[in-house]
Amino acid sequence: MINFGDGGVAVVTGAAGGIGLGMTRAAAARGMAVMMTDADGERLAESAQSLSDAGHHIAQRVVDVTDPTALVALARETVDEFGRVDLLCNNAGITLVTPINEITLEDWHRVIDIDLNAVFYGVRAFLPIMLEQGFGHLNATASANAWRSDPMQAPYNAAKHGVAALMESVALDLREMQSTVTASVLNPGPIATDLMLRSLGEDDEIRTEVHGLLNAGMDPDKAGRIAIDGIVEGRFWIFTHPLIFGTIRDRLDAATTDGSLPPELDWPWEELFASS
Ligand SMILES: NC(=O)c1ccc[n+]([C@@H]2O[C@H](COP(=O)([O-])OP(=O)(O)OC[C@H]3O[C@@H](n4cnc5c(N)ncnc54)[C@H](O)[C@@H]3O)[C@@H](O)[C@H]2O)c1
Numbered sequence: 001m002i003n004f005g006d007g008g009v010a011v012v013t014g015a016a017g018g019i020g021l022g023m024t025r026a027a028a029a030r031g032m033a034v035m036m037t038d039a040d041g042e043r044l045a046e047s048a049q050s051l052s053d054a055g056h057h058i059a060q061r062v063v064d065v066t067d068p069t070a071l072v073a074l075a076r077e078t079v080d081e082f083g084r085v086d087l088l089c090n091n092a093g094i095t096l097v098t099p100i101n102e103i104t105l106e107d108w109h110r111v112i113d114i115d116l117n118a119v120f121y122g123v124r125a126f127l128p129i130m131l132e133q134g135f136g137h138l139n140a141t142a143s144a145n146a147w148r149s150d151p152m153q154a155p156y157n158a159a160k161h162g163v164a165a166l167m168e169s170v171a172l173d174l175r176e177m178q179s180t181v182t183a184s185v186l187n188p189g190p191i192a193t194d195l196m197l198r199s200l201g202e203d204d205e206i207r208t209e210v211h212g213l214l215n216a217g218m219d220p221d222k223a224g225r226i227a228i229d230g231i232v233e234g235r236f237w238i239f240t241h242p243l244i245f246g247t248i249r250d251r252l253d254a255a256t257t258d259g260s261l262p263p264e265l266d267w268p269w270e271e272l273f274a275s276s
Helices: 018-029 041-053 068-082 105-133 154-176 204-215 220-232 242-257 269-274
Strands: 009-013 033-038 058-062 087-090 137-141 182-187 237-239
Touching: 009 018, 009 068, 009 105, 018 033, 018 041, 018 087, 018 220, 033 041, 033 068, 041 058, 058 068, 068 105, 087 105, 105 137, 105 154, 137 154, 137 220, 154 182, 182 220, 220 237, 237 242
Parallel strands: 009 033, 009 087, 033 058, 087 137, 137 182, 182 237
Antiparallel strands: none
16 A cells, blocks of 8 residues: 555646546545646646646646656656655557558657657656655556557557556566565556547548547546556556456467467447446
């Protein structure tokens, strides 16, 4: 169990909306002060204002997570503002839904930079402070796509598998060092956010279809509560939708029996949405 409680300080990237805003609300509801950050300054200001108006202890910074120097500055400013940092949620992300033969170099780098490299930049910026404090927790938002891949999402699948491996490496190294700093990974299933609307790529038909599916997903505030509860309970792997475990097992079974590709995903959409 981690006891953040009153006086605890969280930093959330991608906090202007969606799951990041859900995590911010859940942390604030536990009495934590939250440094909200996002690249979208307008939405960030609106969301931060509504939480401040509700009496929560909130600060905000416009930060592009692909800028390692800006993340180092954010870590320093958080400590200047609140005196400590207990929790970093590396959550900002984008996606791209495009067949492999149509992905441009630019799009590949953009997704890997925001979804994977930026998680390392966050760890790199905040871990030294946490080690010095002798406490702190590093969380990152991966995905169900860290555990199996969806067609037409190559850079997203690769980045999210990478996030899970990176955060597992962070946790293993911290354990090896017998550190009191800890780590965890959030693996959301479908959550009703605007992720698809902000995706790269131009195919409006696919984008609209996937946005429709996500929109029927879990309330991002519920996902945020599951994330913060999971961290407090000391879980390393945190899942929003245990129903996806079947697809993960199918992949592992195929890999370890005849070495074949996993069966085509036959998502139990109705059950998934009923569990949202
Ligand atoms: N929605 C889902 O179904 C789902 C499922 C699995 C994983 N995820 C992951 O959850 C995380 C949050 O996504 P969401 O669904 O809440 O989507 P969202 O689009 O609502 O939120 C993502 C936020 O990240 C911000 N952002 C994008 N690029 C940035 C950058 N370079 N620097 C700083 N901020 C940036 C956006 O402005 C946005 O506010 C992402 O990592 C996403 O991959 C989402």
